Amino acid sequence: MQGPGRLTEKWNDLKDSVQGSQAWSSIFRPGSIFRKGYNDSPRNRSYVIMNSVLYHLHPVKVKRHAVKVSYTLCLGGLSFFLFILLTVTGIFLMFFYRPTAAQAWDDIYALQTSVTFGLLVRNMHRWAAHLMVLSVFLHMARVFYHGAYKAPREFNWVIGVILLTLTLLLSFTGYLLPWDQLALWAVTVGTNMMGYTPVLGNQVRFVLLGGAEIGTDTLLRWYVLHVLFFPFITVIFMAIHFWRVRKDGGISGPL
Ligand code: HEM
Structure with a gap:
C-alpha cells in the first residue's frame, strides 16, 4: 500500500499499541472513550459518567426550577x-x-x-x-x-x-x-x-x-x-x- 492509506494504517497501529499498553490502561478506567475498542453502548455511556470526577459531580436529573437563577x-x-x-x-x-x-x-x-x-x-x-x-x-x-x-x-x-x-x-x-x-x-x-x-x-x-x-x-x-x-x-x-x-x-x- 502507498500514500495516505499507508499513513493511516501506521497511525492506527501506533494508536493501538499506545491504547493497549499497561501504562495507558492504568490511567483510563474501563468504559473510557480513550480505551482501546470503545463502543457506544448504554453500559459504556454510564461508565463514562461514573468514572469521571467532573461528570459524576453532576446529578442525573435536575428539576427545572432548580436551574432557574431567579x-x-x-x-x-x-x-x-x-x-x-x-x-x-x-x-x-x-x-x-x-x-x-x-x-x-x-x-x-x-x-x-x-x-x-x-x-x-x-x-x-x-x-x-x-x-x-x-x-x-x-x-x-x-x-x-x-x-x-x-x-x-x-x-x-x-x-x-x-x-x-x-x-x-x-x-x-x-x-x-x-x-x-x-x-x-x-x-x-x-x-x-x-x-x-x-x-x-x-x-x-x-x-x-x-x-x-x-x-x-x-x-x-x-x-x-x-x-x-x-x-x-x-x-x-x-x-x-x-x-x-x-x-x-x-x-x-x-x-
Ligand atoms: C460558606 C457558606 C456556604 C456555601 C458555600 C453554601 C453553598 C450552597 C450551595 C451551592 C447550595 C445550592 C443552592 C444554592 O446555591 O442556593 C446551597 C444550598 C443550601 N444551603 Fe448553603 N452554603 C453556605 C452557607 C449556608 C448557610 C449559612 C445556610 C443556613 C444557615 C445554608 C443552608 C443551605 C440549605 C438548607 C440549602 C438547600 C437549599 C434548597 O434546597 O433550596 N447554607 N448552599
Whole structure:
C-alpha cells in the first residue's frame, strides 16, 4: 500500500499499541472513550459518567426550577466562588507576608507599593472577604424565605450555620494580619469581649491572645488559624453541605 492509506494504517497501529499498553490502561478506567475498542453502548455511556470526577459531580436529573437563577439567585454558588477567589488571592499574599509584629505591617506596605499587582490582589482579597460574608448571609436568608430548612434539609441547615460561623471566623482572624491600628484595636475589643465568657473568661482570652496581652504571639496564632485551620475545616463542611444538597433531593422547590 502507498500514500495516505499507508499513513493511516501506521497511525492506527501506533494508536493501538499506545491504547493497549499497561501504562495507558492504568490511567483510563474501563468504559473510557480513550480505551482501546470503545463502543457506544448504554453500559459504556454510564461508565463514562461514573468514572469521571467532573461528570459524576453532576446529578442525573435536575428539576427545572432548580436551574432557574431567579430561584436560588446563585447565592450559595457565589459564596463558593468567593471562597475559591479568596484561596487563590490568599496564596499570592502569603508569598509576601511574614506574621511577626516587626515585619507584618512593613510587608503589607511593601506589597502595596513595590509588588506587581500587589495592591490589586490585596484589595481583591479584602473585597471578596466582605462580599462572602454578605453573600453567605443573603444565601441563608434565601433558604429561610423558601422554607428550605424544613425536612429533609434540617441537617444541611445546621451545616450551613457552621459554615456561616466559619466564614465570620475567617473574616475576623484575617482582620488582625495587617497589624495596623484598626486591626489591633478591633482584636483588642473582640478578645476583651470574649474575656467576659462565664467562668472561663480569662482562660479563653489567654488562649486567643497567646499570652496576657495582644502581641506577636497573637499574630502567629491568628495567622495559622486564618491560612490553615479555618480554611481546612471550611472545605470539609462545604463538601458535606454540597453532598447533602444532592442527597436531600436537590434544590428545594415551590410547594
Ligand atoms: C460558606 C457558606 C456556604 C456555601 C458555600 C453554601 C453553598 C450552597 C450551595 C451551592 C447550595 C445550592 C443552592 C444554592 O446555591 O442556593 C446551597 C444550598 C443550601 N444551603 Fe448553603 N452554603 C453556605 C452557607 C449556608 C448557610 C449559612 C445556610 C443556613 C444557615 C445554608 C443552608 C443551605 C440549605 C438548607 C440549602 C438547600 C437549599 C434548597 O434546597 O433550596 N447554607 N448552599
